[in-house]
Amino acid sequence: MDRSITFYTRIMGLKLLSRREIPQNNAEIAFLQDPEGKGAKLELTLFRAQKKFIQAEYEDRLFDHLAFEIKNMDEAVSRMRKEKVTITDEPFRLGPTGPLIAFIEDPDGTLIELIERK
Secondary structure, rough: OOHHHHHHHHHHOOEEEEEEEEEOOOOOEEEEEEEOOOOOOOOOEEEEEOOOOOOOOOOOOOOOOOOEEOHHHHHHHHHHHHHHOEEEEEEHHHHHOOEEEEEOOOOOOOOEEEEEEE
């Protein structure tokens, strides 16, 4: 949980809103959101009884990815390279006037789409 919270706060720029134990499920949850409090909240859940997390191969995933809109792709990707974040797809544009998109992975292998709209 600490590793994921660090990633989403330090790398993705989210703010930790709350974190608490759920003893009934032997779990812990954390809620994060953009610093301005305008976007959706992200919930992270850690089930303590789960000893191992195995991300399915890309083709076998039922859940594909999260997406975050960012202001500056070059700055974000440069910062992520310095932090050794896995960049699975370098920035590319969807069509001549479309948004700039890149894909990265969080510490658990969850695919994250970065979108810059101008």
